[in-house]
Amino acid sequence: MLTELLQGTDAGGFLIIQDSASYSGRHLLKSFINAALHREEAVHVLGFEVSEEELKDGLKGASIHRLHFHNVYTDPLGWTHNPAFTVYQFCSEGVTQLVKQTSQSKPVTLVIDSLSWILRHVGPPAVCKTLQQLRKGGAVRAIIGLLHADMHQRGTVGSVCHMATSVITVAPGMKGDEAVAKITKRSKSGKVMQDEEIFSFKEDFTVVVQNRPSQLGLKQTETEERETDPTANLTFNLRLSDTEREAKEKLALPFVFSKEKKTALLHSGRGSGRILYEPDANDDYDQEDPDDDLDV
Amino acid sequence: MAAPMSGVGEASAERSSFNATSFQKKTRSRLISIPGTRPSVQNGQLLVSTGVTSLDYLLGGGLAVGTVLLIEEDRYDSYSRMILKYFLAEGVVCRHELFVAAAQDNPDDILQELPAPILDDVAIHKPVEQPRLSCEPQDSMDAMKIAWRYQNLPKVQSALASSSRFGHYYDVSKTMEPEIRQAAKCHRFYLPEHPTQSSPTHSTMLESYSALLKSLQDVIHREGFDVAAPMTKSRNILRIGLHSLGSALWGDDLCCHDNPNNVHALTSFLYGLRALLRSSLSVAVVTVPSHLIQDRALMGSITRLCDNAIALESFKGSERETNPLYKDYHGLLHVRQVPHLNCLASKLPDHKDLAFKLKRKQFSIERLHLPPDLSETVSRVSRGELAGAATMASGCSFGTSGNKHLDF
Numbered sequence: 001m002l003t004e005l006l007q008g009t010d011a012g013g014f015l016i017i018q019d020s021a022s023y024s025g026r027h028l029l030k031s032f033i034n035a036a037l038h039r040e041e042a043v044h045v046l047g048f049e050v051s052e053e054e055l056k057d058g059l060k061g062a063s064i065h066r067l068h069f070h071n072v073y074t075d076p077l078g079w080t081h082n083p084a085f086t087v088y089q090f091c092s093e094g095v096t097q098l099v100k101q102t103s104q105s106k107p108v109t110l111v112i113d114s115l116s117w118i119l120r121h122v123g124p125p126a127v128c129k130t131l132q133q134l135r136k137g138g139a140v141r142a143i144i145g146l147l148h149a150d151m152h153q154r155g156t157v158g159s160v161c162h163m164a165t166s167v168i169t170v171a172p173g174m175k176g177d178e179a180v181a182k183i184t185k186r187s188k189s190g191k192v193m194q195d196e197e198i199f200s201f202k203e204d205f206t207v208v209v210q211n212r213p214s215q216l217g218l219k220q221t222e223t224e225e226r227e228t229d230p231t232a233n234l235t236f237n238l239r240l241s242d243t244e245r246e247a248k249e250k251l252a253l254p255f256v257f258s259k260e261k262k263t264a265l266l267h268s269g270r271g272s273g274r275i276l277y278e279p280d281a282n283d284d285y286d287q288e289d290p291d292d293d294l295d296v
Numbered sequence: 297m298a299a300p301m302s303g304v305g306e307a308s309a310e311r312s313s314f315n316a317t318s319f320q321k322k323t324r325s326r327l328i329s330i331p332g333t334r335p336s337v338q339n340g341q342l343l344v345s346t347g348v349t350s351l352d353y354l355l356g357g358g359l360a361v362g363t364v365l366l367i368e369e370d371r372y373d374s375y376s377r378m379i380l381k382y383f384l385a386e387g388v389v390c391r392h393e394l395f396v397a398a399a400q401d402n403p404d405d406i407l408q409e410l411p412a413p414i415l416d417d418v419a420i421h422k423p424v425e426q427p428r429l430s431c432e433p434q435d436s437m438d439a440m441k442i443a444w445r446y447q448n449l450p451k452v453q454s455a456l457a458s459s460s461r462f463g464h465y466y467d468v469s470k471t472m473e474p475e476i477r478q479a480a481k482c483h484r485f486y487l488p489e490h491p492t493q494s495s496p497t498h499s500t501m502l503e504s505y506s507a508l509l510k511s512l513q514d515v516i517h518r519e520g521f522d523v524a525a526p527m528t529k530s531r532n533i534l535r536i537g538l539h540s541l542g543s544a545l546w547g548d549d550l551c552c553h554d555n556p557n558n559v560h561a562l563t564s565f566l567y568g569l570r571a572l573l574r575s576s577l578s579v580a581v582v583t584v585p586s587h588l589i590q591d592r593a594l595m596g597s598i599t600r601l602c603d604n605a606i607a608l609e610s611f612k613g614s615e616r617e618t619n620p621l622y623k624d625y626h627g628l629l630h631v632r633q634v635p636h637l638n639c640l641a642s643k644l645p646d647h648k649d650l651a652f653k654l655k656r657k658q659f660s661i662e663r664l665h666l667p668p669d670l671s672e673t674v675s676r677v678s679r680g681e682l683a684g685a686a687t688m689a690s691g692c693s694f695g696t697s698g699n700k701h702l703d704f
Binding site: 123124125127128129132133136153154155156158159160162163184186190191192194253 | 372373374377400442488543544545546547548549551552553554585587588589590612613
């Protein structure tokens with residue numbers, strides 16, 4: 001499923017790469033940027049955590065001119081006099097304006113590196129609202145964000161991922177350069193697909209997906225024992241031949257009655273002591289509350 | 297107070313003509329009957345159907361008018377959204393008015409996804425109905441040769457259903473026809489369309505919730521759903537569906553932080569909502585993403601503030617998905633609270649372990665059955681262990697099950 005996601009997100013899609021301190025998701029983020037550039041999309045990167053050189057390192061090719069890096073790294077909180085973009089300007093109008101400055105009319109792919117940085121300074125409800133507005137608005141086609149799951153409370157991570165259409169959680173794999181990705185994808189019809197894959201990177205940030213991780217460790221699938229035939233290897237014969245089976249079925253069992261007697265016995269419920277009662281006028285068969293006529 | 301229905305007055309009217317005395321029983325003036333409702337057999341409350349007949353059975357026949365049903369969402373909000381759509385679709389079919397509020401999706405999108413009703417009532421299944429009515433043996437059940445006396449006994453009724461045809465059935469694979477949907481009046485509240493400005497007064501409720509409550513109040517007054525309104529025209533029920541309250545898109549940080557700043561925002565809103573509902577002919581279904589709320593005490597108070605509360609737990613994504621015990625079902629359903637309206641005790645559901653399954657024509661809620669363990673590894677308790685266990689159970693309980701016979 002990882003390759004499908006790399007090949008393109010649908011319009012209005014929101015993909016989150018969740019990583020932790022043990023394995024950084026930035027490599028995978030660069031793969032996504034690379035794939036988007038190869039698809040000839042305009043990619044805008046809001047860089048909070050790493051500098052432009054570091055992010056562009058390794059991404060080569062003629063399509064690099066479609067990558068627009070908005071440098072929030074040098075001055076994110078606006079301590080100098082004229083910052084390019086501060087984290088407090090992260091609202092839908094601010095981002096739309098920023099994106100429209102440098103791009104043409106085609107909707108862009110917005111990459112946020114990283115969402116955790118914004119969540120530290122702007123509250124989660126505001127961030128969620130902004131992301132929702134960006135998705136619904138026309139300027140941005142798809143959003144890809146990097147989220148460090150161990151930096152926030154569980155509720156925050158859960159709330160942001162609740163809004164995403166796809167979530168990829170990366171963790172270190174068994175061998176050195178491999179990593180495990182747990183992918184959850186929600187389609188528009190509400191169907192949820194999940195997958196777990198092992199992947200590694202090649203030189204130019206393309207992703208090589210290996211097979212699914214084998215079931216080692218704690219999850220041991222029990223192999224079903226083949227059912228042994230109990231009638232084999234005996235000194236007496238427990239099997240039936242066809243004629244014997246026919247004879248068995250023809251045999252009249254002692255308490256098997258004919259069909260008429262059976263139905264007569266089954267439906268003989270009536271007539272065996274039922275009490276039929278018709279309430280007459282003297283009975284006070286009143287369903288209403290006797291206190292109803294009290295005028296209290 | 298939820299609108300009570302007077303009891304059946306017809307029988308007494310007939311009876312009075314036979315009375316020898318001149319005593320006239322004073323009967324309360326009856327409410328004009330509203331389509332799609334019926335009185336409860338337990339306490340006389342006016343009930344509406346939730347759209348899911350199994351859920352009606354769990355809630356004691358239906359949702360009482362003037363109450364709130366809280367649905368704790370499952371992890372990916374698929375089944376809770378489905379129940380909300382069933383509820384709204386039932387409103388369209390019964391010709392009630394609808395009010396839909398959402399912050400994430402446009403209410404129009406939710407209304408377009410309503411399932412199509414199965415209007416042919418004859419085609420409704422229910423093979424677990426007792427076959428005593430028919431004299432000829434049923435084709436579907438093979439006639440038992442030896443145990444034929446048990447043939448006509450009803451099968452174990454694992455699917456919960458109320459006996460009367462109160463609710464309707466819906467086909468999930470089709471959406472409702474636009475003509476049917478447009479025949480019903482819908483009021484919408486989409487949060488991004490209501491720009492909120494920070495209020496100068498410090499209130500416990502958030503602006504988004506205040507705006508929603510105000511909008512609800514306006515609709516109820518304007519359309520005449522108040523109980524206090526003059527009963528000149530025909531009355532109708534307002535069905536309110538509130539999607540995903542408490543999520544971050546409503547501006548609430550209940551789901552985001554362990555110690556939220558707006559602790560009382562959602563609880564104040566629910567309190568106001570319930571007060572509004574009690575004085576009007578309306579019913580509300582609220583869904584809350586409770587899996588994101590970390591503070592269990594807060595979740596408990598939210599549950600207490602609503603009359604009915606159920607929680608859905610879907611198996612998708614959890615380790616239970618591969619558990620063979622659960623392979624027939626899509627998730628578990630927990631009943632967190634049943635209402636006690638105008639009475640001291642309420643009718644609790646018989647079974648606590650319920651599981652749900654979304655089929656194409658029905659959302660069925662069943663009692664979770666343990667499948668028979670037919671494998672070779674079933675342990676057989678030896679007689680000695682059984683005797684030892686019996687003596688231990690009769691005396692004081694030790695709690696260890698490994699003891700064999702105790703020789704006294």
